[in-house]
Amino acid sequence: MKRIFNIKLTAAAMLSSALILSSCEEFTPVFTGKYPEPEQWSPVEMVVTHTIAELAGMYTPGKAFEIEDAIVISGKVSTSDQAGNFYRSLYIQDETGGIELKMGKTGLYNEYKPGQTVYVACKGLWLGMYGYDDDEAYGGAGMVQLGFEDPTGEYETSYIEVQYLIDQHIFRGETGEPVEPVAVAEQDLPGQWDTQADNQYVGRLVTLSGLTYGNEIFTLLYVNPNLDHKTSGNRVFLSDQTHGVTTWAMSEQKVKEHLQAGDWDAVYIGNSRDYTYGTVGDAKNKETLLKYAAPANVSQYFKMGEKEIQIRTSGYCRFADLEIDPDVLAGKKTIDATGVLTMYQGNIQFVLLDQTGVKVNE
Numbered sequence: 386m387k388r389i390f391n392i393k394l395t396a397a398a399m400l401s402s403a404l405i406l407s408s409c410e411e412f413t414p415v416f417t418g419k420y421p422e423p424e425q426w427s428p429v430e431m432v433v434t435h436t437i438a439e440l441a442g443m444y445t446p447g448k449a450f451e452i453e454d455a456i457v458i459s460g461k462v463s464t465s466d467q468a469g470n471f472y473r474s475l476y477i478q479d480e481t482g483g484i485e486l487k488m489g490k491t492g493l494y495n496e497y498k499p500g501q502t503v504y505v506a507c508k509g510l511w512l513g514m515y516g517y518d519d520d521e522a523y524g525g526a527g528m529v530q531l532g533f534e535d536p537t538g539e540y541e542t543s544y545i546e547v548q549y550l551i552d553q554h555i556f557r558g559e560t561g562e563p564v565e566p567v568a569v570a571e572q573d574l575p576g577q578w579d580t581q582a583d584n585q586y587v588g589r590l591v592t593l594s595g596l597t598y599g600n601e602i603f604t605l606l607y608v609n610p611n612l613d614h615k616t617s618g619n620r621v622f623l624s625d626q627t628h629g630v631t632t633w634a635m636s637e638q639k640v641k642e643h644l645q646a647g648d649w650d651a652v653y654i655g656n657s658r659d660y661t662y663g664t665v666g667d668a669k670n671k672e673t674l675l676k677y678a679a680p681a682n683v684s685q686y687f688k689m690g691e692k693e694i695q696i697r698t699s700g701y702c703r704f705a706d707l708e709i710d711p712d713v714l715a716g717k718k719t720i721d722a723t724g725v726l727t728m729y730q731g732n733i734q735f736v737l738l739d740q741t742g743v744k745v746n747e
Contacts, residue, residue, distance in 0.1 A: 449534070459503065461500055607679070628648060707740055
């Protein structure tokens with residue numbers, strides 16, 4: 386039996402958002418085993434007031450805000466965190482775009498099934514963007530997302546940590562068939578400043594076909610991850626070439642293997658124009674890096690015609706150490722990739738749900 390809602394949130398529920406004290410790390414360890422079956426629930430049906438694109442269009446870059454109007458959006462769940470490549474969040478999508486709900490829970494795949502309709506009562510939530518850069522030449526749009534205010538001010542949104550608050554804002558509707566990915570051509574890919582308000586494919590589950598390897602990765606390592614991540618002397622950037630990385634991401638053991646093999650010995654430690662901390666190969670630096678080695682997220686670069694696609698994968702996911710087909714790396718074969726199309730600082734980033742999202746073309 387369906388329950389029909391026309392939601393007005395209480396002031397107490399909105400004030401509870403001040404209790405949220407969470408960071409917004411994009412990829413962190415996530416339990417991917419079997420949780421107990423969720424309690425019985427009845428699907429709801431709510432009156433939808435806005436599409437995802439209309440909601441995203443309310444956001445002004447750099448100006449996150451609390452939603453004060455009784456806005457309700459809905460969409461079908463397009464992601465799963467079971468493989469560990471999504472963390473404490475899920476995407477829903479309608480025909481106008483997709484949006485990330487920063488849920489603050491792991492094991493979401495047990496409660497929110499792919500293809501399930503989800504309604505979001507947005508009043509009291511914060512609409513912000515992750516990955517925005519206002520540099521006209523090299524920056525661009527990120528992803529408009531829903532969450533709570535980040536009290537640290539480091540990010541525009543934080544997680545909806547408390548189950549009571551989740552229950553006030555996010556409602557499960559009817560279950561359905563998993564979302565079918567949409568085939569997207571090169572000319573339909575988003576531009577530098579496009580968001581869900583401008584391009585219907587941003588945030589949606591899509592398939593990109595005929596991708597060629599770009600012979601480049603991007604990875605940020607920390608000499609000691611327990612220290613300040615923004616300190617120049619604690620950062621190692623692997624970019625502009627492959628650096629011997631042939632996997633989608635790197636587990637802790639894979640990072641250690643590369644360090645021990647000396648693959649990154651010539652890489653300087655530090656931010657651009659601040660390479661005063663020696664190289665990875667320096668004995669003391671190598672010792673520290675090995676001691677504090679941690680899983681590393683990797684962006685593997687591909688090309689779709691003239692467009693660059695960064696396939697970004699978590700070092701904590703189940704397929705982090707999966708080798709990319711050698712013929713793909715050599716440029717002899719292309720791939721078709723199915724995942725969520727996102728934006729980061731004006732660049733197209735692509736997130737796989739799991740390893741089945743990659744098809745090697747013979």
